[in-house]
Amino acid sequence: MSQPEVKSESVGTVVVAGSANLAIAAAKLFAGLISGSASMLSEAAHSVADTTTEVLLFLALRRGARPADARHPFGYGKESYVWAFFAALFTFVAGAGFAITHGITTILVHEHSGNYLVSYVVLAVSFAIESVSLARAARQVHRESRRWRTTPWRYLRLTADTTLKAVFLEDSAALIGLLLAGAGVGLSELTGDELWDGVASVLIGVLLLAVAATLAYTNLSLLVGRAVPERLRREMELSLAGLPEVNRIDTLFTMQLGPMDILVAAKVDFRDDATGAAIEATADEAERRLRERYPEIRYLFLDPTGALPAPEHRAGREPEPPAGDGTVDPGL
Structure with missing residues (x-):
């Protein structure tokens, strides 16, 4: 999958x-x-927060995709994490704050107009629509996890595409919030007690807090x-x-410059008899080989x-025997 296609798919998922x-x-x-239902109003705040979040995520994708220039030679990829971080904060303040505050007020005051039917209808329709949106996001997660040869859960946990993750x-x-709201409305109708x-x-507010905290932490880590x-x-x-011309890799650094941009820097010990032309050819082959496997580089x-220096000549230490057969388990 080419890089523009990945970005376009993320934009479509957000829209x-x-x-x-x-x-x-x-x-x-x-x-x-x-209905006067606290959980329904909390779910309304939840959806308003999610809508605003999607607008910020769309802005993140557009702003982060701008090409590099003289002042920003590595591009604007990290700006997408700034807007995604703002989106997480908005969910934290607007969505979770309203839901928890309004829920506590309802527990203390116990107000309800008594019209439950409209709540059930809206909850059922909302569940169907949200399921469609989640299904699209889930399909993209599965496709990307196969491309990176990992599990969907691991991809979702480690991906730098925070818009898809959000x-x-x-x-x-x-969907969980809708189930909670349905349970709350149903128990209130059955018992006549608005406590539920x-x-x-x-609980919807606490759920939003958990999501907001997870997304804020992820974006902050990527910004750093x-x-x-x-x-x-x-x-x-x-x-x-x-x-062929490489003895070993002494140091390898990587950094996520954006959702689809990776920087790789390495200190390479070439063979002593390698000519300048051979080193240039090896560098070209390294770039071709890595970008063929990872187009995001x-x-x-x-x-x-x-x-x-040999290990035994450094800091007066004795050389250590190799552990195992020297192979690396790529699944770790």
Whole structure:
């Protein structure tokens, strides 16, 4: 899959999720105002927060995709994490804050107009629409996990595409929130006690807090400058070390410059008899080999370095015997 296709698919996923959340937010707000249900109003706030989040994520994709220029030679990829971080904060403040506050108020005041039917209808329709949005995000997660040869859960946990991660987590939280709201409304109708509606609202707020905290932490880590997952770094190192003119790779650094941009820098010990032309050819082959496997690598820097002293001559230490057969398990 080429890089532009990946970005376009993420944009489509965000647009579908945003459109769904906008329609659902209006329906939930109507149901909440008619029924007076705290959990329905919390779900309306949830959908409003999700809609605003999708707008910020769309902005993140557009701003982060701008090409590099003289002032930003590595591009604007990290700006996408800034907007995605703002989106997580908005979910934290607007969605979770309202749901918890309104739920506690309902527990204390116990107000409800008594019109439950409209709540059930809106919850059922919302569940169907959210399921469609989540299914699209889930399909993209499965495709990407196969491309990176890992499990969907591991891909979702480690991916630098925080827009896809946000949509998947928010849609999953939305479905759970709808179930909580339905349980709260149903128990309140059965028992005649609005305590259950308020408790459901508080639980929806806690759910939003968990999602917001997860997304905020992920984006903050990427803003600071996160490396690619260790398994991928080792695969890159083994690929470079396998080149004919290379003795070993002394150091290999990686960094996510954006959702689809990776920087790779390595100190390479070339063979002593390697000519300048051979080193240039090896560098070209290294770039071709890595980018063929990982199209997201935007920048590759190889720094020829001299041979390091033998281990027994460094710091007066005795050489250590090799562990095992020297192979690397790429699944770790």
